[in-house]
Amino acid sequence: MRLLMLGGTEFVGRAITDAALDRGWDVTVFHRGRHEPPDGVTALHGDRTARDGLAPLADGKWDAVVDTWSAEPSVVRDAARFLKGRVERYVYISSRSVYAYPAGAGLDETADVVEGSKDDGQVPYAESKRGGELAAIDAFGDRALLVRAGLILGPYENLGRLPWWLTRVARAGRVLAPGPRDLPLQYIDVRDLAAWTLGAIERGLSGPYNLVSRPGHTTMGELLAACARTTGSDAEFVWTSPEPILKAGIEPWTQLPIWLPPGEEHETLHQGDVTKALATGLRCRPIGETVEDTWNWMRSVGGQAPRRPDRPDVGLAPETEAAFLDGGGH
Structure with missing residues (x-):
């Protein structure tokens, strides 16, 4: 598998990159160069918020891209549009914060979400993540996977x-x-998030998934x-x-x-429903x-x-x- 990781040097991106390398995947890490990526990747430098910042990605083709962006949804929109046609699947690491508050115990992926737009600039976190989801869906449709993570813990936590x-x-x-x-x-170890996400790419999963441990x-x-x-x-x-x-x-x-x-x-x-993710292979360490x-x-x-x-x-x-x-x- 050929994976493009947007980021890949800190916390969630780093865990996904490490896990992909462990699986023998061919990993390209696109980042600003502020931190060293893991050994074994192809490193490309660029600032996706700058004019022509995605230019280093103009020629590549990948089976999947993973995007952890959590600020302006328009940045996700631009990346998804730029990569459309050269990437098979767009994985956006979203958040359970996209659900309309208060959500109550037992919410699953069908619960109401906040308003958002793929064209938004700086907006609050929940709206940013929802806008990022919409940007991925707009460009990739049913080839977009939305990983709605809960509280994330584990090594590299920043x-x-x-x-x-x-x-x-x-x-x-x-x-x-x-x-x-x-x-x-209820939380998710970052390495369990990474393992499930890569497995979901292999299985061709799409749409939203709550990704967190069982309640309690x-x-x-x-x-x-x-x-x-x-x-x-x-x-x-x-x-x-x-x-x-x-x-x-x-x-x-x-x-x-x-x-x-x-x-x-x-x-x-801490009381979200994760039946869907558990049915597709999610495992959570103690x-x-x-x-x-x-x-x-x-x-x-x-x-x-x-x-x-x-x-x-x-x-x-x-x-x-x-x-x-x-x-x-x-």
Whole structure:
């Protein structure tokens, strides 16, 4: 198989590139040259947002292209149009954020989605991803595969969510642990996303797929226990119900990454229906493996995971956590 990866040097793109190389695929990586791609690829440099930025791709032909773009949908539109006729299948890594909020528990691929346009410039994230989907469909029709990923974790994560928890737990001491302890979490290891996506290309799948683990694949308690076990930490987890955390103004998801209290947001993010993906071969590794491999990767890069400059910082400041715990807020 001949794969064109738009990006391919960070997180999702890197995982897909690595997995394709492991399968013996012929991989071309088109990127701006800011990061080194994996050994074994054909690397082409260009900025797809610039005038004539796609020119290095003018002559190639591929069985599939994978696009992870998450900003202006018009950029996806231009790439899809440029590659039409020279690529068999267009794979767009989308997001479950495209569903109209609140979606509620159990939403599947038939749920209502937000408005979007392939011609949009800068728009909010959900509308960007929906516009990207429409751009892929416009150019490739039933040869477009829409991978609606949920929360993505694993090695190479450049958003800081699991790396923050690992770093915090490794520091030990009293750790604010947002409850309930058995709160179910739904996520996808980036390598499982990559494996399913490549398998879907081989099988010629098309249309939208929710790509995330089963609801309750792990819990908040199991996640933090895995962080402690992996880092060898003797951290004291102070399990705290959502109400005092929210009353103190501590923000779920951002200040306490991954965590959302029970309610509409949690149902939307952590209670999605993945029957369709499971029926087409999705397999999800246990949380302990994701945590351990992420920690090992972090240590291999000096302990400080790289961060995307276009995304806000996540994590709770030490002084905010200490003030909350010392004040008996839990």
